[in-house]
Amino acid sequence: QKEVEQDPGPLSVPEGAIVSLNCTYSNSAFQYFMWYRQYSRKGPELLMYTYSSGNKEDGRFTAQVDKSSKYISLFIRDSQPSDSATYLCAMSPQSGGSYIPTFGRGTSLIVHP
Amino acid sequence: DTGVSQDPRHKITKRGQNVTFRCDPISEHNRLYWYRQTLGQGPEFLTYFQNEAQLEKSRLLSDRFSAERPKGSFSTLEIQRTEQGDSAMYLCASSLLSPSDRFFGPGTRLTVL
Numbered sequence: 228q229k230e231v232e233q234d235p236g237p238l239s240v241p242e243g244a245i246v247s248l249n250c251t252y253s254n255s256a257f258q259y260f261m262w263y264r265q266y267s268r269k270g271p272e273l274l275m276y277t278y279s280s281g282n283k284e285d286g287r288f289t290a291q292v293d294k295s296s297k298y299i300s301l302f303i304r305d306s307q308p309s310d311s312a313t314y315l316c317a318m319s320p321q322s323g324g325s326y327i328p329t330f331g332r333g334t335s336l337i338v339h340p
Numbered sequence: 341d342t343g344v345s346q347d348p349r350h351k352i353t354k355r356g357q358n359v360t361f362r363c364d365p366i367s368e369h370n371r372l373y374w375y376r377q378t379l380g381q382g383p384e385f386l387t388y389f390q391n392e393a394q395l396e397k398s399r400l401l402s403d404r405f406s407a408e409r410p411k412g413s414f415s416t417l418e419i420q421r422t423e424q425g426d427s428a429m430y431l432c433a434s435s436l437l438s439p440s441d442r443f444f445g446p447g448t449r450l451t452v453l
Binding site: 231233235263269270271272273276315317326327328329330331332333 | 380381382384385396431435438440443444445446447449
């Protein structure tokens with residue numbers, strides 16, 4: 228079993244839909260939780276970052292962390308075709324300041340007009 | 341452009357040849373990471389530098405792989421005696437203090453024939 232599990236999709240939704248992306252993890256030491264967006268043949272781009280449990284909102288994006296369930300989510304409201312990309316969850320313990328994240332395999336999202 | 345840059349963007353080589361990739365981080369970032377990403381998978385950690393010191397290496401980094409960051413600025417990743425299994429996207433990322441300021445470069449796509 229991998230430390231971080233993420234459904235690869237693809238997830239296909241109509242424009243304007245609310246998208247829910249999820250990851251589960253097994254390592255209780257993870258403290259930092261991140262969501263990256265990766266367009267085809269590009270490097271990942273950090274979207275959201277949270278420390279420990281709770282919710283964080285940034286525009287159309289909301290990140291949730293439930294450490295008791297070892298489950299994190301990213302919600303995208305009013306999804307747009309430009310949101311079509313692969314979404315990677317990543318998480319790391321606090322280890323000497325290196326914060327080396329473990330990534331999920333990514334979920335491919337397709338938002339069709 | 342003040343982002344992370346990588347060179348070359350694409351490299352095609354024959355099995356058994358040596359290849360070297362370069363990463364130029366964001367100038368004030370003291371932490372530099374190398375990752376490998378294969379199709380349909382998330383990035384896998386290879387190695388981490390803080391300034392010029394290589395502080396962590398993954399088990400994935402076999403003896404054929406070596407990385408340097410001689411003056412704490414740019415970094416190189418060399419793969420000796422390339423194998424077809426080395427075909428992947430090699431990503432570099434840099435950061436200053438926390439996971440929230442980690443930026444990825446566009447990657448170098450390696451194809452080993």
